[in-house]
Amino acid sequence: MAVCSAYASPSLRTPCSIHPTGSTQHLIFFTGDPRRPPRRPPVSCSAESNTVVIGLAADSGCGKSTFMRRLTSVFGGAAAPPKGGNPDSNTLISNSTTVICLDDYHSLDRTGRKEQGVTALDPRANNFDLMYEQVKALKEGKPVEKPIYNHVTGLLDPPELIKPPKILVIEGLHPMFDARVRSLLDFSVYLDISNEVKFAWKIQRDMAERGHSLESIKASIEARKPDFNAYIDPQKQYADCVIEVLPTELIPDDNEGKVLRVRLVMKEGVKHFSPVYLFDEGSTISWIPCGRKLTCSYPGIKFFYGPDAYYDHEVSVLEMDGQFDRLDELIYVESHLSSLSTKFYGEVTQQMLKHADFPGSSNGTGLFQTVVGLKIRDLFEQIIAEKSAAPVEASKV
Amino acid sequence: MASLLSSSCPSSSSSSLLRNGSSALAMRVILPHSPEFLGLRRGKPTAILAAAAAGGKRYWGTAIREEKLAEMIEKKVAEAMEACEGEALGSEGCRVAWDEVEEVSMAKADLRRRIADSGADPLEHFCQGNPDADECRIYED
Numbered sequence: 001m002a003v004c005s006a007y008a009s010p011s012l013r014t015p016c017s018i019h020p021t022g023s024t025q026h027l028i029f030f031t032g033d034p035r036r037p038p039r040r041p042p043v044s045c046s047a048e049s050n051t052v053v054i055g056l057a058a059d060s061g062c063g064k065s066t067f068m069r070r071l072t073s074v075f076g077g078a079a080a081p082p083k084g085g086n087p088d089s090n091t092l093i094s095n096s097t098t099v100i101c102l103d104d105y106h107s108l109d110r111t112g113r114k115e116q117g118v119t120a121l122d123p124r125a126n127n128f129d130l131m132y133e134q135v136k137a138l139k140e141g142k143p144v145e146k147p148i149y150n151h152v153t154g155l156l157d158p159p160e161l162i163k164p165p166k167i168l169v170i171e172g173l174h175p176m177f178d179a180r181v182r183s184l185l186d187f188s189v190y191l192d193i194s195n196e197v198k199f200a201w202k203i204q205r206d207m208a209e210r211g212h213s214l215e216s217i218k219a220s221i222e223a224r225k226p227d228f229n230a231y232i233d234p235q236k237q238y239a240d241c242v243i244e245v246l247p248t249e250l251i252p253d254d255n256e257g258k259v260l261r262v263r264l265v266m267k268e269g270v271k272h273f274s275p276v277y278l279f280d281e282g283s284t285i286s287w288i289p290c291g292r293k294l295t296c297s298y299p300g301i302k303f304f305y306g307p308d309a310y311y312d313h314e315v316s317v318l319e320m321d322g323q324f325d326r327l328d329e330l331i332y333v334e335s336h337l338s339s340l341s342t343k344f345y346g347e348v349t350q351q352m353l354k355h356a357d358f359p360g361s362s363n364g365t366g367l368f369q370t371v372v373g374l375k376i377r378d379l380f381e382q383i384i385a386e387k388s389a390a391p392v393e394a395s396k397v
Numbered sequence: 398m399a400s401l402l403s404s405s406c407p408s409s410s411s412s413s414l415l416r417n418g419s420s421a422l423a424m425r426v427i428l429p430h431s432p433e434f435l436g437l438r439r440g441k442p443t444a445i446l447a448a449a450a451a452g453g454k455r456y457w458g459t460a461i462r463e464e465k466l467a468e469m470i471e472k473k474v475a476e477a478m479e480a481c482e483g484e485a486l487g488s489e490g491c492r493v494a495w496d497e498v499e500e501v502s503m504a505k506a507d508l509r510r511r512i513a514d515s516g517a518d519p520l521e522h523f524c525q526g527n528p529d530a531d532e533c534r535i536y537e538d
Contacts, residue, residue, distance in 0.1 A: 034406045060503075087458070087523040087532070110497065117489035119496035136496070151504040152462055211471030211501070216514075220502075223495035226487070284456065 050387060051139045052380045054166045055175035055188035057235050059198075059228070062090045062101030062171050066358045067191065067369045072097050075167065078392060081255070089148045098165035102172025103149045105131040110154025121173055121227035130326025131170075135184050138164045167380055169248035176235040187273065187379055189372060190239035194246045195221065237311035240270045241375075242301040243368050250299035259299055261321040262364025264371065267316040268307075271395050272379040274339050275316040276371055278305035281338070294332050297325050301333070320364035327353070333364055333367075336396075340371060341378035455513045456520045458532025459512065466505040 041373040058065050072079035078091035079099060090101035106115060107127040118125045134144040145159040176182050176190070193201070199221060206212040218317045238241055241264070266275035278285045284306035290296035301322035308317050318337075324330045327349070334340070334348045342348060351370045352361055360366035477494035485491050511519040518524070524533035 084523050085523075086528040087520055110500070114493055114497070117493055119492055120500065121496070130468075149502060152466065154500070184511065202502075206502050209465055209475040209502065209505065210468050216474045216478070216498070219477070220495045220498050223477075223487075223492050224499060227492060227496075 051164050051168050052186045052383055053139050053184050055185040056171040058191040068099050071373040086148050086157055097167040104147050106149045109156050120228050121231050122389055126270045132180040138168050138361045163272045176238040188239045190236050190242045196247045197245050197257050230306045240267050263319040264334050264368040266316050272382040276318050276339050307389050323363045341374045455536040456518050457534040457536045458520045458537040459518050469501045
């Protein structure tokens, strides 16, 4: 696959200057030697490349997760697959955000993985060199030809052109696995679904399919555990923010997984990220909003906020157990949360209502995904403001 | 007849695989509900019936993906059960087999969601730009 690195694309947003003069603007044309894949060219782009990179670790497929849809909605516009390209593309593009599925960096297709005896969770099935190279290029404002992993056929399809967006989200199983890729992330989120909830969700997802049964779903989760625990789970420690989804404590012996306890674990001291808090930052609060001013139906809502330690980091944890039944419950809760990074009062409620049909809209998953989306927007705006205030030399290639 | 989604042509894109499979179709009229319809079982995919009843237009490409994924799930679950029997439980082959099941289950669930969500067919964008592609023939009962 010869990739011609001709940066003549009019869609390039960032002027690239020849390093180290910095002030002249040139477009470099490379006619690639077909025997040798083109290496990174000696061009550095000015600090006007404002691509912010967000990493999202999730075991729920790519760009399909509700989190992604909420996130792109916060930034405005609906994310859609690239027009006119491969219909099985995993990429989502909206006017400000591009979401890349890290499965596209599989080095082995389905047949290859079967032959080598590795699952998709195994780092040996993924090309981290290419992942690093391309995320770095996009961050520097250069378009890339990214491979496509086709989940329907299980094959690696011809690449698609990805232009550098304002916000690049890399979503998949291994966004924080490789140290070099980690260094490119401006913010990272890990979606930590507990086994009981995973089981309940997979039942909802798969039971209607011919071929699946309770046994097959259970066996599938069990078989996945060793690789998941070895390769995916340890990434939690690197995340700036972890969303833990657990079974509710409000209903004894609940196994339906409909009412959820969701914990937003936020690292302290992360640049451009101020954790959400309840009432008094740094204190410990236990809060049941249902009472005289607000009536809730069973099982109600329970909040907790407090400082904690997570993998040797200082964190703040905001926890919600239960579900929202009515609009006024949501507004009431929003009005008592602080440091939400909303642009106007009621923005969280508005975003939740906009997507009331999305899963998790009545519990902490929807609430915290929306809040994290707002935090990411805030982070993005801070980074942009910082960059435009003081032009910085881009890092050496 | 070439199996639609076989991995024997690693260099072809999925859309060209579909095109190759269906060019043989053009040679004679094959009704969608006949068993020759690219090796499908008798009977129409019920998901498509429901969609057609709802008044939504369905492209052939989407219908075929749905049916194929459903078949793959069945097949791969059976393979995984077999690969994990007895001593082989927890072996490499067992884990890879269930990983494949998970992959196709996720792909099917995603397709279902995309069909349910927008009302328009997931191939709408592609077919606007490629109205002559085989995948973009209107699926008719």
